[in-house]
Amino acid sequence: MNFFEQQARARRSSSRLVFLFALAVAGIVLAIDLAVALVAGPDPRLLAFTTLAALCVIGLGSLYRLASLRGGGDAVALQFGGTPVPDDARDPSLRRLRNVVEEIAIASGVPVPGLYVLEKETAINAFAAGYSSSDAAIAVTRGALDRLNRDELQGVIAHEFSHVLNGDMRLNIRLIGVLFGILMISLIGRKVLYLGSGSRGRDTAWITVAALVALVVGSIGLFFARMIKASVSRSRERLADASAVQFTRQTAGLAGALKKIAGLPDGARLNDRADAEEASHMLFGDGVGFSGLFATHPPILERIQALEPGFRGEQLERLRSQWALAPPSGLEEDRMMGLDAPRAVLPAHDARLDVTPPMVAAQVGAPEADDYRRADAIVSRMPEALVALAHSRDAVRSLVLGLLLDRDDAVRERQLAEITARLGDGVARGAAMLQGGELAALHPMQRLPLAAIAFPVLRRRPRPDLEVFLDTVHAVVHCDGHVSLFEYCLARLLAVQLRESLDPRRHARFGRRKPGSVRTEFSTLLAVVAQAGNPDDPAAAQRAYLAGLQRVLPRDHMPYAPPGDGVLALDRVWPALDALEPLAKQLMVEAVTAAASHDGRISVAESELLRTICGVLHCPLPPGLEAA
Known part of the structure; x- marks a missing residue:
């Protein structure tokens, strides 16, 4: 099962x-x-x-x-x-x-x-x-x-x-x-x-x-x-x-x-x-x-x-x-x-992962030994100073915001100004120091897990503080008019998980909708995933889109139409897709995987987007798939 x-x-x-x-x-x-x-x-x-x-x-x-x-x-x-x-x-x-x-x-x-x-x-x-x-x-x-x-x-x-x-x-x-x-x-x-x-x-x-x-x-x-x-x-x-x-x-x-x-x-x-x-x-x-x-x-x-x-x-x-x-x-x-020695290593930064849609769907909510060993490697090889900051009530906001700071000096200055205006100079200076120090050397597969470690400390802050923090995250991500895949992934996961923790009963429900009732949302989701994986090759993006559509709506003809606002278009599809019944979500995961891996492989960035989609739709996916 x-x-x-x-x-x-x-x-x-x-x-x-x-x-x-x-x-x-x-x-x-x-x-x-x-x-x-x-x-x-x-x-x-x-x-x-x-x-x-x-x-x-x-x-x-x-x-x-x-x-x-x-x-x-x-x-x-x-x-x-x-x-x-x-x-x-x-x-x-x-x-x-x-x-x-x-x-x-x-x-x-x-x-x-x-x-x-x-x-x-x-x-x-x-x-x-x-x-x-x-x-x-x-x-x-x-x-x-x-x-x-x-x-x-x-x-x-x-x-x-x-x-x-x-x-x-x-x-x-x-x-x-x-x-x-x-x-x-x-x-x-x-x-x-x-x-x-x-x-x-x-x-x-x-x-x-x-x-x-x-x-x-x-x-x-x-x-x-x-x-x-x-x-x-x-x-x-x-x-x-x-x-x-x-x-x-x-x-x-x-x-x-x-x-x-x-x-x-x-x-x-x-x-x-x-x-x-x-x-x-x-x-x-x-x-x-x-x-x-x-x-x-x-x-x-x-x-x-x-x-x-x-x-x-x-x-x-x-x-x-x-x-x-x-x-x-x-x-x-x-x-x-x-029993206290680390037992695994992380793949190379630029590794491409060999996956199939059924394999990914089988991993949702069902982690196995390889996933545990990979998590062991992610945590044990994470700098102790960063882990300590993730556990610190005073420093955790600077740490998470530091993950979102841009490498471009001009953009980063605007981001720091947004942080200072909302949370004060101390949080902004802490984020800047971390972004130029330990965070710069962090393995890509350790970024979202580091935020996950910080999550319990963040969610214990008072509701008004959390609202201001989430507003700051939104401002930092959007201040340059361009939202990268990683920025969207981290910001969206934070928003969903922290808001759900504020009112858990409101979000505790099983969906009942069928795939046929959310055709437009499926089309948008698959178009975004295809475009994100093939930004410079529209023909390859279209092939990826059709590979995903074939999985979930094989009898429907819905032409490839990448949204003008890119990854931000996903904000419009979450409510409808999260209302899908459980077995329909399995089809959705397989379709997204097929689009992301139409050539049989996905990058670490695409893997983060896939994990974000699964996380927002309450289909938890382990942090990495089998490396080729």
Whole structure:
């Protein structure tokens, strides 16, 4: 199942959630009406009132909980006890976590998520939360940082990234919200019993009876809530394990993490049981201890054996005995196994990449071992000073704007004037110094990834600051009347991802449009891509355009007509193309690749444009393809 099929599955899962929720609400309302009818008789007006009251309580409860999660991944992580990882973390475990997450984010082609640690949890666990990749957050327990080596931590994080890529996160947040509404009746009954426990009198007795009825009826809600979470979660956890292995191309890391969960006393169970139950469907491991019908995860031994078929229960017992005497230390295992050395190199600056449309479409949302090794090379060979600036709240704006400064002195002076007018002289001077220093020597394949590393720091700035920053980016890109491919790519990705992080719920939706309804937009997109790849050869550009059109609209005759405003014409096509259904987006990716590689190869600049198109349309593409 590829990325687009998984997105379609996630959309169907959302529909199934609505059905299960409606079924649960119907069961609760019928139970309440039955209880009222037994006590007060079958009065239609009274039953209508209780039905309406129950629906209002459930609906308002769900709306309240969803509103409390409106902030997306960061809000969820904070509500469940997460502590943000500092930008200047000195703790080796936190630095290792940041490195692993950044590498996997770059390898998968998504913005680097926010990072959180559950400091009070000694168990091994993690979760990903958010409405989309632009507002995603990943939280890991302190136990995971202390006990897992780098390969094992990588396996856990890759598992969580599969939830980011497959559209599972938004379903997880909706589950928290709607299930809270189902549980409201029970919560009200429990609260009334607690407040009235010391009172006496006839009226109090009736209130107590009503509270007990609410508790009993609420148990129906609890049953449905646990059943819904279990039915939605188990299959997705198996898929996430398989995706993590596909990503890293080694089973030892993920299997090792699962073995440590099974073999250590703390396992994966969280200390805060209330939070653990509400978030049980989001966790990497079983944080509550449910089994049977209510189990949100497959049995731990089954998960291990899916990765290592020869593993047996007796081996697990030996590991338990070994770790009881000497608990594992992740950092010490890293040093002993040499897991902290870079393992890959970057291609030449002028390399041309050998690709095919199906190959690129298969890589969307499905990074593999080569992508991870390339991301490892990109991050490990990035100058430490630049990475430090990307993590600095004070310097990050200068860094990103420095990437956009022109080499021409006159143009650069106008750009710096725009920066000074909006953000001050200090930001402008910092951008100029970086553009003439470390940024000038940066490999082309490291520019967008460096911006991705800076993204979590940028998105934590106040909304007014972000609006001014994005306005500055727009002014810097357009001040000379000419927008290069790289300028457009970086500016557009920043605008889309930062604006989505400001209002994540607004952008969390699956499209439903068919290719035939966006013919004009497809034509414009393919014409821009063809022209960008063949600026001095109109005949070659036309051939590239037709190669792409044949992929997506083979029966339509739409003549090649390159737009006069070049790459800026893409601004007009994004809304319609982003509304395509998932499988139609697969055709779109193949068509764009066919246009960019009509001769079988694409340049690094074309690769950046391809990644930008995929990123804006929520089809994350790894940072590089196979070099010829």
